[in-house]
Amino acid sequence: MSMKISIIKPGLLSTIQDRGRYRYLAQAVPVSGAMDELAHRLANKAVGNDDHYATIEFTYADASFKAETTILISYSGDGAFLLYNSEVMPAxxxxxxxxxxxxxxINNPLGMRTYLAIAGGWDVPDVMESKSTYLTAAFGGFKGRALQKGDVLHSSTLLSEISSEILNRLTERSLTYPNWRISRESLLPVKREELRVVLANEISWFDAPSIISFLTNTYTIDLKSNRMGYHLSGKPLVRKVKKELLSTAVTPGVIQVTGSGDLVILLADCQTTGGYPRIAHVAAVDLPLCAQLKPGDEVRFSEISRDEAEELYLEREHDLSLITTAISLKYNKT
Structure with a gap:
């Protein structure tokens, strides 16, 4: 039997997302998926799901839903707190x-996006091997659109052994939640306003003062920002190479420089090719920080090597693997 909720108030922008569709970039289909993949994965882990199971991505707060059946859920991210009976529920x-x-x-002033997982994952059709919503082309997720008032969402009926055991133990003890939680804070850097970047292919196209400016100045997230990319307000960069770049491959995390010298960080719904020069790429471990930046927030960039970026990524993956193992051992019935 599936679990079920109904949407009372959808909030500013709420969509179904998973880890995205990477296998169709050659067909010009964007990755999409959760903007904050770390929060998405932790919400899933907390209820015993695989990391790729679909969650609801809420942008900001001001949303609500009703449990139409008994539900086992979890949430993660800095955009909102879950409130029940006037009590804030732990993430x-x-x-x-x-x-x-x-x-x-309800509003969490620290960030922008929050992820809601349900045991078994949200049951929506796969489109190109993903349940992620791509709003521009109106496919994936729940009917290819943002959630609306009155929408009813179901979980999959296939629960993992861990999900079933968590559900059984909480039900038997009449508890809302157990006495443990995942420490998301320990997986994030202390300086959340600083993004680590690897310098990219066209860095040599810019003069020395511009490169220094890029790595020392503070930039502000512009109001035009969305799931496709963040436009940054700040001192424009100056190109010393005037040639044009042929359209080339881009992925989430790439930082492009527009013709006017402004910066754009490409994100989950970005195009698959672009013609602007690429000055840097945000390290994969810091992309979750990007997802929580709001218009008006300030950000700085610091350079690291490609090897350092890879090492940081592998360290986090190791930590996430340990979390999965710990939860599995806690709810192993043997």
Missing amino acids: EKPLLFLAGSVITL
């Missing part, structure tokens, strides 16, 4: 609610 741990419960998302 990064399993939460059990009975049918009829109304849960509200």
Whole structure:
């Protein structure tokens, strides 16, 4: 039997996302997927799901939903807190609610996006091997669109052994949540306003003062920013090479420099090719920080090597693997 919720208030922008569709870049299909993949994965881990299971990505707060059945959910991310009966529910741990419960998302000023996982994952059709919503082309997710008032969402009926055991233990003890949680803070850098970058292919196209400026100045997230990319306000960069770049491959995390010298960080729904020069690429471990930046937030860049970026990525993956193992051992029935 599947779990079920109904949307009372959808919020500013709420969509179904998973880890994206990487196999179709050659067909010019964007990756899409969760903007903050770390929060997405931790929400899934907390209820015993695989990392790729679909979650709901809420942008900011001001949303609410009703449990139409008993539900086992978890949430992660800096955009909102979950509120039930006037009490803020803890993040990064399993939460059990009975049918009829109304849960509200209230503002967390720290960030922008929050991810809601349900045991078994949200049951929507796969499109090109992913459940992620790509709004521009209106496919994936829930009917290819953002969630609306009155939408009813179901979980998959196939729960993992861990999900089933978490559900059984909370039900038997009449608990809303257990006494453990995942420490997302320990997986994030202390300086959340600083993004580590690897210098990219066209760095030599810019004069020395511009490169120094890029690595020392502060930039502000512009109001034009969205899931395709963040436009940054700051001192324009100056090109010393005037030739044009042939359209070339780009991926989320690439930082392009427009013809006017402004910076754009490409994100989850970005195009697959672009003609602007690429000055740097945000390290994969810092992309979750990008996802939580809001218009008006300030950000700086610091250079690291490609090897350092890879080492940081592998360290985080190792930590995430340990979290999965720890939860598995805690709920192993043997």
